[in-house]
Amino acid sequence: MSKCFISNNIRKLRFLADEMTQQQLADKTGVTRQTIMAIENGKYSPTLELAFRIAGVFHTPLEEVFSFDEKVQKGKK
């Protein structure tokens, strides 16, 4: 399984959004709670479409939700 180099601020954004639950975010983005949990824990990188939908829920730009860990990627090379 490929290593996930994408980190995210979903936990922080959920907290700022009146402590939105994982289930609520899952319902708003049309995925399961397990998928949200896997994304939050950095075990799964979402598709671009889902990433935009998550950013849309928090009304923030995509780059404020997800960031690419370039250091890890360079270290890998």
Place this chain on the structure above:
Amino acid sequence: MYDREKQSLVSLITMVLILGSYTLYVYHKYIAGNLDILNDFKFWGKAYLILIPVSIAAQIIIHIIFFTINKIVTNEGAPAITDERDQLIELKAIRIAHWTFIAGFILSMGSLATGVQPWVMLIALIYSGFIAAIASESAKIYFYWKGF
């Protein structure tokens, strides 16, 4: 344990039960005391054709029973959404099943090439399909357990 993991576990147990009981049934009804039937291709054709609908019907019935009991006990129904991660896990599981079956197919053809009786090849084909299905469900359980 999540719904999908439970579903895969039920499929896994169902497959083992179906193949185990079907093997016993065929053995006692046809093969016991009549080993010549092993080289009768008509018998193998029937055995394959009966196994497929029987296993599909059994899978459906057992899943319905499981989700009914699960709903009563935990108040959770069958998974309503199949999202992108589920589809990706499904694809990975299918790939594992595919390669497992290919390996079984090559082994069964190898048995023919080495001059072993044809019924060995036919049994190897049934079991490679069965092992491929087990590998697929096990892979799903592993991926869901691991997170991905």
